[in-house]
Structure formats: C-alpha cells, structure tokens
Amino acid sequence: MAGRVIVYGGKGALGSSLVAFFKAKSWWVASVDIFPNEEADANVVLTPTDSWTDQEKELESKVESIVTGFKLDAVLCVAGGWAGGNAASKAFVKNSDMMWKQSVWSSVLASQLSARHLTEGGLLCMTGAKAALEGTPGMIGYGMAKAAVHQLVKSVAADNSGMPKDSTTVAILPVTLDTPMNRKFMSTADFSQWTPLDTVSQKLFEWTTDKKSRPANGSLVQVVTKDGVTSFVPTE
Amino acid sequence: MAGRVIVYGGKGALGSSLVAFFKAKSWWVASVDIFPNEEADANVVLTPTDSWTDQEKELESKVESIVTGFKLDAVLCVAGGWAGGNAASKAFVKNSDMMWKQSVWSSVLASQLSARHLTEGGLLCMTGAKAALEGTPGMIGYGMAKAAVHQLVKSVAADNSGMPKDSTTVAILPVTLDTPMNRKFMSTADFSQWTPLDTVSQKLFEWTTDKKSRPANGSLVQVVTKDGVTSFVPTE
Numbered sequence: 001m002a003g004r005v006i007v008y009g010g011k012g013a014l015g016s017s018l019v020a021f022f023k024a025k026s027w028w029v030a031s032v033d034i035f036p037n038e039e040a041d042a043n044v045v046l047t048p049t050d051s052w053t054d055q056e057k058e059l060e061s062k063v064e065s066i067v068t069g070f071k072l073d074a075v076l077c078v079a080g081g082w083a084g085g086n087a088a089s090k091a092f093v094k095n096s097d098m099m100w101k102q103s104v105w106s107s108v109l110a111s112q113l114s115a116r117h118l119t120e121g122g123l124l125c126m127t128g129a130k131a132a133l134e135g136t137p138g139m140i141g142y143g144m145a146k147a148a149v150h151q152l153v154k155s156v157a158a159d160n161s162g163m164p165k166d167s168t169t170v171a172i173l174p175v176t177l178d179t180p181m182n183r184k185f186m187s188t189a190d191f192s193q194w195t196p197l198d199t200v201s202q203k204l205f206e207w208t209t210d211k212k213s214r215p216a217n218g219s220l221v222q223v224v225t226k227d228g229v230t231s232f233v234p235t236e
Numbered sequence: 237m238a239g240r241v242i243v244y245g246g247k248g249a250l251g252s253s254l255v256a257f258f259k260a261k262s263w264w265v266a267s268v269d270i271f272p273n274e275e276a277d278a279n280v281v282l283t284p285t286d287s288w289t290d291q292e293k294e295l296e297s298k299v300e301s302i303v304t305g306f307k308l309d310a311v312l313c314v315a316g317g318w319a320g321g322n323a324a325s326k327a328f329v330k331n332s333d334m335m336w337k338q339s340v341w342s343s344v345l346a347s348q349l350s351a352r353h354l355t356e357g358g359l360l361c362m363t364g365a366k367a368a369l370e371g372t373p374g375m376i377g378y379g380m381a382k383a384a385v386h387q388l389v390k391s392v393a394a395d396n397s398g399m400p401k402d403s404t405t406v407a408i409l410p411v412t413l414d415t416p417m418n419r420k421f422m423s424t425a426d427f428s429q430w431t432p433l434d435t436v437s438q439k440l441f442e443w444t445t446d447k448k449s450r451p452a453n454g455s456l457v458q459v460v461t462k463d464g465v466t467s468f469v470p471t472e
Binding site: 050051052053056086087088089092093094096097100104108109111112114115116132134135136137138140141143144145146147148149150151152153154155156157158159160161162163218 | 287288325328330332345370371372377383384392394
C-alpha cells in the first residue's frame with residue numbers, strides 16, 4: 001500500500017476518476033458520498049439530511065470506524081453541484097440552500113476530518129470555481145457557496161487553524177469539467193475547452209505524493225483548459 | 237412621510253440605531269427580525285426555523301401584508317452575529333451553521349425582497365466584514381459567511397441579477413461596532429477604535445437619500461474607525 005486518501009464526493013464524476021486513479025497506483029482509498037463507490041477500499045455512505053450537525057456526527061462516527069490507527073496522506077474534497085438562478089428567480093433560496101449543502105457542508109466537514117485525521121505534512125484539497133472569483137448574477141447561490149469555500153481555504157491554510165503541522169490546504173478552481181453530465185446538458189459545446197477528469201486526478205496525485213510540486217499553502221488554483229491543453233494557475 | 241425603508245435585523249444593535257435614525261427623519265420604517273422593534277411603523281417578526289425555504293415563505297407573506305401598493309426606497313440588511321472557532325473546535329460545524337443562517341440567509345432574503353419590492357434607483361445595503369477579505373482561522377464559520385455575502389453583493393450588483401433598474405447594491409464591512417454587547421465582552425478595549433452606530437446610520441441615510449453620495453454599485457465599503465474618526469473606504 002503506497003498511501004491513504006479519502007475522496008469526499010467519491011461517487012461523483014471527478015470523485016470516481018480520483019478513486020480509480022489512486023487505486024491504480026495501489027493506494028488505500030476511502031470514499032465519502034451518499035452512494036458507495038464499489039472501487040474504493042472503504043465507503044462512508046452519508047444519509048441525506050437537513051441538519052449539518054447530524055451529518056457531522058454520522059460522518060465522524062463512520063470515519064472513525066475505517067480510519068483506525070493510522071493517519072491520512074490526503075483528503076480530497078470534490079463534492080459539489082451546480083444550479084442557476086438570479087435574485088428574481090423562484091428557486092433562488094432553494095438553490096442557494098442546495099449549493100450551500102453540496103459545496104460548503106462537504107468542504108467544512110472535509111476540513112474537520114483533516115484537522116483530526118490528516119498526517120503532518122498532508123494535503124487537503126477542496127473544490128472552488130473560477131467564476132466565483134467575481135460576481136455570478138446568473139447563478140448566485142452557486143457563486144456564494146464557492147466564494148465561501150475560497151475563503152475557507154484561506155482560513156484553514158492560516159496559522160492556528162487547527163490543521164496538522166506542515167499540512168497544505170489548497171483548492172482547485174475549475175471552469176468546466178468534462179463530465180458525462182456536462183456533455184449531456186451542453187452537448188453542442190466545444191469539449192476541447194473543457195478539463196478532462198484524468199488530468200485533474202493526475203495533478204492531485206502529483207500534489208499528494210510530491211510535496212515540492214504543491215502550490216503554496218492557501219492557493220486557489222485555477223484550472224484552465226484551452227484547445228485541449230490544461231494549465232493549473234494559482235490566483236494572483 | 238419622507239420615504240420608506242425596511243431594516244432587516246431591525247431589533248439588533250445597529251438595526252435599532254437605523255430604525256431610530258430614519259424615524260427621526262420622518263421615514264416609514266419596517267423592521268424584519270425575530271423580535272419586534274416597537275419604534276418601527278411595521279414589524280415582520282420571523283419564526284426561528286431550520287428551513288431556509290420556510291423562512292422565505294413566512295417573510296414574503298408577511299412583507300406582502302405591509303408593503304402594499306408602494307415600493308421601497310431602501311432595504312438595509314444588518315442582521316448577523318459572531319462566533320469563533322477553528323477547524324479543530326468542537327463547535328466548528330455548529331457555529332458555521334449558525335453564522336450561515338444569521339448572515340447569509342438574511343442577506344439572500346433581503347436580496348430577494350429587494351428584487352421584488354425595491355423601487356427603481358433604490359438602495360440595497362448588506363453587512364460584510366473587513367476581516368473576511370482575508371483568511372479568518374480563529375473564526376472560520378464567521379469569515380466564510382461574510383465572504384459569501386461579499387460575493388453576493390458582486391452578483392446582485394451585476395447586470396441581469398434580477399434587481400430593479402438603476403438600483404445600487406453595496407455592503408458595509410465593519411471592523412468592530414460600538415455595541416453594548418461588544419462593550420460587555422471586550423470591556424478593556426479602546427473604544428475610540430470602534431465605530432459608533434450613529435455614524436453608520438447617518439452614512440446609510442445619506443446613501444439612501446442622496447444618490448450622488450453612494451459608492452459605486454457592487455462596492456464593499458470598509459468601515460474603519462481610528463481615534464474616534466470613521467472612514468468609509470471602498471475595497472480596492
């Protein structure tokens with residue numbers, strides 16, 4: 001066994017790619033999701049709930065039953081979703097609520113999990129969005145949740161955040177990932193401007209295993225794909 | 237009657253100051269809060285709930301019963317709270333949840349209310365926090381919620397956000413307000429570095445009534461008090 005990683009959102013499109021990638025490198029991989037990922041060595045299957053603290057309790061008790069007597073090398077949080085809507089949309093509040101639960105609950109819980117179970121010098125990576133670096137009037141709830149994740153990364157990366165010594169916390173900020181769902185709903189788009197999932201998995205594997213390759217602690221790394229070539233560009 | 241304003245969080249320290257200030261200028265003032273403000277002309281008293289959409293429904297039905305046949309000149313959202321805690325704190329999730337509900341629920345609902353009831357050229361002002369422009373490791377939930385409000389302001393101020401024509405959306409970003417609660421919990425601090433509530437109320441009254449005095453749409457205006465002198469400084 002080469003190392004140990006938890007993929008939070010391990011049954012989603014990017015999460016499944018990560019699970020498969022790390023498995024192929026002989027890593028112990030656990031998935032946290034509302035559905036099990038059969039490829040993973042262990043699964044934490046969360047019950048959908050409207051109570052964040054209930055989800056916290058369920059997560060911690062289930063994580064403690066699989067992370068026994070060892071620390072994790074990395075926690076990769078790629079849970080999330082997308083919903084549109086502006087301030088005049090009927091679903092404005094409903095969608096803002098959903099975006100919060102999908103992106104921020106998961107990122108905060110992944111941070112807590114990392115504070116408790118990540119090894120010294122380990123990696124926590126969350127998922128933001130390049131769009132949320134500015135206003136997002138057509139998808140307000142989505143932008144708010146991702147902006148919260150960006151600031152969370154800055155907090156968790158700062159001194160006295162409660163994280164293990166020498167650990168690194170960053171976020172990837174994709175534009176559009178090349179997922180089956182995105183192909184279905186944007187079938188006429190130019191896919192060569194979308195980021196392949198494997199490219200992201202490979203990069204996160206590199207950051208996990210080669211500390212020198214990592215962006216600086218607290219980095220918000222934009223993931224930009226142009227004509228089939230993907231760049232990972234820290235913000236600012 | 238000089239004009240009409242809704243103060244969201246109208247029973248809090250800053251909210252009460254705003255209600256009194258606008259009342260003294262002969263404005264029609266409605267307060268939205270979980271407690272009534274007896275000075276206000278009308279009160280929307282919200283029932284504490286864990287469901288954002290339930291709060292949305294209650295708010296809209298109660299607002300529609302008091303905002304009848306007219307539009308609002310301003311919606312001033314000063315609801316919010318404070319809680320500390322880093323990623324290793326026991327109350328990390330609980331406090332993050334509370335901060336979200338106090339700051340983001342209110343700001344999103346104030347945005348929706350503005351999209352529906354604000355007059356053309358009206359003012360929506362929300363409340364962020366200067367600290368949340370960077371990482372806030374000792375108060376992670378607070379910083380996340382305020383960063384979400386900052387990005388919300390950018391979204392709501394952008395084109396096609398659903399807001400009335402020519403309206404202005406901004407946020408004030410205080411450091412420390414001179415409230416009874418803050419004096420109680422930080423009794424040895426130098427109060428001359430804190431911002432008096434009246435100073436904020438006066439400035440928001442000015443922005444409401446004199447369009448030329450307003451900061452640019454989408455501004456995050458830092459409220460900085462030094463030796464008793466308060467400056468309102470747009471970020472960047």
